[in-house]
Amino acid sequence: MFKTIIEPFKIKSVEPIYMSSEEERIALIRKAHYNPFLLHSRDVIIDLLTDSGTSAMSSQQWAGIMVGDESYAGASSFEKLEKEIQDLTGYPYVLPTHQGRAAERILYSYLGGKGKIFISNTHFDTTRANIEFSGAEAIDIPTPKAKDHESEYHFKGDMDLEKLESHLKHDAQRIGAVIQTVTNNSGGGQPVSMENTRQVSALCKQYGVLFVIDCCRIAENSYFIRHFEEGYENHSYRDIAREMFSLADGGVMSAKKDALVNIGGFLALKDQKLADACTNLLIITEGFVTYGGLAGRDMEAIAIGLREVFDDDYLTYRITSTRYLGEHIRKAGIPVIYPIGGHAVYVDAGLLYPHIPANQYPGQALVCELYKKGGIRAVEIGSVMFGKYDDNHQLIPAPVELVRLAIPRRVYTQSHIDYVIEVFEHIKDNLHNVKGMKIVKEPKFLRHFTAHFEEIA
Numbered sequence: 225m226f227k228t229i230i231e232p233f234k235i236k237s238v239e240p241i242y243m244s245s246e247e248e249r250i251a252l253i254r255k256a257h258y259n260p261f262l263l264h265s266r267d268v269i270i271d272l273l274t275d276s277g278t279s280a281m282s283s284q285q286w287a288g289i290m291v292g293d294e295s296y297a298g299a300s301s302f303e304k305l306e307k308e309i310q311d312l313t314g315y316p317y318v319l320p321t322h323q324g325r326a327a328e329r330i331l332y333s334y335l336g337g338k339g340k341i342f343i344s345n346t347h348f349d350t351t352r353a354n355i356e357f358s359g360a361e362a363i364d365i366p367t368p369k370a371k372d373h374e375s376e377y378h379f380k381g382d383m384d385l386e387k388l389e390s391h392l393k394h395d396a397q398r399i400g401a402v403i404q405t406v407t408n409n410s411g412g413g414q415p416v417s418m419e420n421t422r423q424v425s426a427l428c429k430q431y432g433v434l435f436v437i438d439c440c441r442i443a444e445n446s447y448f449i450r451h452f453e454e455g456y457e458n459h460s461y462r463d464i465a466r467e468m469f470s471l472a473d474g475g476v477m478s479a480k481k482d483a484l485v486n487i488g489g490f491l492a493l494k495d496q497k498l499a500d501a502c503t504n505l506l507i508i509t510e511g512f513v514t515y516g517g518l519a520g521r522d523m524e525a526i527a528i529g530l531r532e533v534f535d536d537d538y539l540t541y542r543i544t545s546t547r548y549l550g551e552h553i554r555k556a557g558i559p560v561i562y563p564i565g566g567h568a569v570y571v572d573a574g575l576l577y578p579h580i581p582a583n584q585y586p587g588q589a590l591v592c593e594l595y596k597k598g599g600i601r602a603v604e605i606g607s608v609m610f611g612k613y614d615d616n617h618q619l620i621p622a623p624v625e626l627v628r629l630a631i632p633r634r635v636y637t638q639s640h641i642d643y644v645i646e647v648f649e650h651i652k653d654n655l656h657n658v659k660g661m662k663i664v665k666e667p668k669f670l671r672h673f674t675a676h677f678e679e680i681a
């Protein structure tokens with residue numbers, strides 16, 4: 225009836241934001257070697273670096289923190305979490321971990337190793353790093369429809385089924401797992417359809433290959449299925465997620481996203497033999513089976529968050545507020561991946577700054593500009609994050625130079641988002657003065673976290 229969709233919560237506790245000046249920020253980003261990961265959070269006005277671990281917990285979750293059972297073995301908080309995950313996923317074996325990548329390390333180091341390959345709609349960076357660290361190879365096969373950033377097609381997170389079948393035909397023995405990342409974070413945060421997942425599942429079954437869902441944003445994905453995939457209009461979000469889990473053999477989750485908590489993760493599996501092998505690794509590196517890498521209170525908060533996240537009003541607010549940011553900056557002439565996904569808006573910095581070539585990292589230039597102009601922190605996910613070097617140390621660029629504006633859950637209000645839109649309007653009016661960047665120091669793995677940059681004069 226009303227067009228304004230309000231935040232479906234009241235604010236009980238607030239955290240002040242320090243309103244820095246542009247002059248201060250120019251000095252601060254220089255001191256941080258032009259890498260926003262190296263800034264102090266107190267110097268950031270709106271932090272869109274990630275939606276991971278940055279959620280505001282509910283009063284129910286905070287109450288859960290107080291009843292957390294901190295026993296080493298047999299904690300009631302684990303029982304609660306295990307039951308919640310079993311009910312949601314249908315998988316009997318639940319391994320708690322301290323975050324998503326710990327679950328990835330356990331599963332993919334066991335399934336991986338030299339000569340193995342993994343196939344995904346798009347591997348997230350920690351997924352790829354864990355697979356490659358085991359000696360295996362990670363291959364991305366997003367749907368070709370994802371290449372068109374302008375079309376209205378709603379499920380650009382899908383996997384390319386033709387390519388999947390070809391890999392399965394030629395290489396089934398070598399495939400450690402097929403991984404559907406839901407939503408497809410590194411592929412523009414785009415949703416994955418049930419139909420595509422059903423077909424991936426059928427192919428994996430036909431060739432006897434393990435099928436895993438990276439489910440950290442599965443509630444957000446369920447929203448898109450209900451509203452844009454035929455036949456799901458009358459399904460609950462939770463039932464849609466359940467159906468998707470039923471198609472796979474296991475799930476890896478970073479609870480820092482759709483479980484609405486600040487830390488946590490899990491691995492959930494159908495097969496006992498695989499679960500036993502992973503449990504051995506869990507005990508060696510994370511902790512005993514009834515806590516993994518978590519405190520009892522964390523497990524309470526995850527169990528509660530996993531239920532809250534499927535609430536109709538919450539998901540409507542969540543997806544429409546992300547869309548609000550995306551649609552408005554698009555209207556202001558900023559090129560974005562369209563349609564807007566669930567947790568983030570992805571800006572095409574290569575198109576925004578055509579005068580900056582890929583080897584001068586236009587995405588890094590934009591994240592620095594966002595910080596200098598508005599105190600907004602965002603993350604480059606172009607050639608800094610995904611670029612590789614050839615044998616002559618020449619950059620092999622990423623397919624597209626993106627910047628991600630990830631929205632923390634239940635943290636910012638509409639006026640915060642309106643401010644971000646205004647900063648973008650300002651950036652649009654000052655495109656030509658922006659310079660490219662060069663890397664002056666970098667580590668071997670996941671270089672975007674710690675690399676140092678300089679502006680090219």
Ligand code: F0G
Pocket residue numbers: 273274275276323324325326348350351405406409438440478479480488489630
């Ligand atoms: N899988 C996906 C799809 C992710 O987005 C992430 C984390 C992980 C796995 C790893 O989980 O951080 O708990 O170890 N993504 C964060 C982000 C870091 O900013 O997108 P983790």
